[in-house]
Amino acid sequence: MTFADLILMRQELLLTLLALVILVLDISLDESRRDFIIGFTLVSFGVITLAGFLPALSGSLFGGMYNTSPLLSAMKSVLNIGLFIVLLQSVSWLRMDLNKGRVSEFFILLISTLIGMDFMISSGDFLMFYIGLELATIPATALAAYDKSSNNSAEAGIKFIFSSALSSGILLFGISMIYGATGSIYFTEVAANVSSSSLLVLGFIFFLAGMGFKISLVPFHLWTADVYEGAPVSITAYLSVISKGAAVFILMIILYKVFGLLQDTWLNLLYLLSVITMTVANLFALRQDNLKRFMAFSSIAQAGFILLGIMGADSQGMTSVVYFMFIYVFTNLAAFGVISSISAQTGKETIASYNGLYRTNPLLSLSMMLALFSLAGIPPVAGFFGKFFLFTAAASRGYYILVLIAVLNATISLYYYLRVVKAMFIDKSETPIPYFKSDLITRISLIICILGVFAVGFFGSVYEFFHSLSVEF
Numbered sequence: 001m002t003f004a005d006l007i008l009m010r011q012e013l014l015l016t017l018l019a020l021v022i023l024v025l026d027i028s029l030d031e032s033r034r035d036f037i038i039g040f041t042l043v044s045f046g047v048i049t050l051a052g053f054l055p056a057l058s059g060s061l062f063g064g065m066y067n068t069s070p071l072l073s074a075m076k077s078v079l080n081i082g083l084f085i086v087l088l089q090s091v092s093w094l095r096m097d098l099n100k101g102r103v104s105e106f107f108i109l110l111i112s113t114l115i116g117m118d119f120m121i122s123s124g125d126f127l128m129f130y131i132g133l134e135l136a137t138i139p140a141t142a143l144a145a146y147d148k149s150s151n152n153s154a155e156a157g158i159k160f161i162f163s164s165a166l167s168s169g170i171l172l173f174g175i176s177m178i179y180g181a182t183g184s185i186y187f188t189e190v191a192a193n194v195s196s197s198s199l200l201v202l203g204f205i206f207f208l209a210g211m212g213f214k215i216s217l218v219p220f221h222l223w224t225a226d227v228y229e230g231a232p233v234s235i236t237a238y239l240s241v242i243s244k245g246a247a248v249f250i251l252m253i254i255l256y257k258v259f260g261l262l263q264d265t266w267l268n269l270l271y272l273l274s275v276i277t278m279t280v281a282n283l284f285a286l287r288q289d290n291l292k293r294f295m296a297f298s299s300i301a302q303a304g305f306i307l308l309g310i311m312g313a314d315s316q317g318m319t320s321v322v323y324f325m326f327i328y329v330f331t332n333l334a335a336f337g338v339i340s341s342i343s344a345q346t347g348k349e350t351i352a353s354y355n356g357l358y359r360t361n362p363l364l365s366l367s368m369m370l371a372l373f374s375l376a377g378i379p380p381v382a383g384f385f386g387k388f389f390l391f392t393a394a395a396s397r398g399y400y401i402l403v404l405i406a407v408l409n410a411t412i413s414l415y416y417y418l419r420v421v422k423a424m425f426i427d428k429s430e431t432p433i434p435y436f437k438s439d440l441i442t443r444i445s446l447i448i449c450i451l452g453v454f455a456v457g458f459f460g461s462v463y464e465f466f467h468s469l470s471v472e473f
Contacts, residue, residue: 014121271311315467331452
């Protein structure tokens with residue numbers, strides 16, 4: 001392996017090196033140096049995130065098992081930005097006594113999942129894809145059960161691991177059928193031998209069902225609310241944004257590159273999944289009071305909207321999905337940043353507990369309002385532009401009824417997002433959450449998110465940048 005080969009895998013290698021260095025520091029330093037490990041990890045990962053924006057090359061390794069291109073590097077950079085914000089929002093929680101002696105494990109598990117997601121995005125065959133998928137999933141189950149003092153966290157971990165095992169079995173069964181029908185697991189060879197045979201179509205349906213679990217598409221979503229509610233807030237944010245984003249990216253890549261000749265089949269399946277996902281998630285979100293369950297059904301509904309972009313089935317569709325996920329990182333993590341900050345200070349995680357929040361914590365209320373407006377797609381925040389391009393991608397293929405259904409669902413979502421805004425700004429409480437000042441790092445993370453919520457939408461060059469990469473891909 002030459003130095004040029006190492007450059008192609010720079011993100012994965014840098015993340016692996018960082019995980020190993022954190023492990024060595026954990027062995028070498030005592031608990032009194034916990035803040036040093038936190039600071040070192042934040043700075044190092046920030047450098048890796050910036051390195052992801054260096055000019056990227058195209059190439060392949062290991063006989064085509066690993067591929068990279070400027071667009072794939074951009075997808076990984078979107079995930080890096082999301083994880084960096086999650087790390088910033090986790091600092092105050094990691095400094096609590098309940099996490100004493102376990103800071104390094106938290107970082108190593110998170111970085112391990114990101115390495116798996118990067119390999120998954122760059123996979124050139126189903127073997128590398130599955131290895132990356134499991135590397136991303138297994139540490140995530142440990143993270144869901146990370147809070148040893150909470151029975152809900154342990155329950156979340158158990159539900160996550162059993163659901164993941166079931167979905168992985170279904171997905172592997174589908175891959176075995178695809179191999180049986182095409183005689184290969186390499187994406188290029190499978191694409192060259194795709195046919196409308198019953199075995200291949202059935203294998204594809206099983207594969208899509210397995211991926212539906214990872215993205216939380218209805219009816220594969222039943223684990224989501226329970227796991228999100230039981231896991232620590234930072235892990236819930238990670239699962240909602242970074243994990244979902246990686247699954248969306250690889251599903252889109254495989255649909256476009258591998259199953260392009262089965263487009264009529266998967267377009268019909270995505271049409272059905274999009275409608276039921278948006279509708280069911282919105283209806284269940286109306287009934288939620290716990291904010292983490294509320295955000296869980298919100299993320300499921302957003303997954304339904306994302307499918308509209310994938311159904312564009314061209315460079316415009318790919319651009320709209322990557323662009324929306326970039327916006328989604330800032331939007332969703334802004335909301336989770338507020339939830340995390342309040343939960344760490346007061347332990348309150350219900351919508352009713354936010355009554356009168358604006359009177360005691362106006363800045364947090366404004367941050368939450370902007371995040372919810374962006375999730376709802378209200379102009380002029382970035383979420384409006386993200387949904388606009390998703391709808392445009394679907395409309396360009398003639399799916400006008402689907403776009404109408406999506407608009408109606410967006411209207412329903414506006415109602416439940418405004419429930420939280422109403423609680424903060426209009427509803428009164430005799431015992432509102434008292435005023436508190438978040439630590440500096442948490443405030444920095446929220447500032448980054450709010451700037452992203454505004455800037456990404458107004459700078460059209462961001463969309464044009466992703467579009468240029470999608471055309472070349």
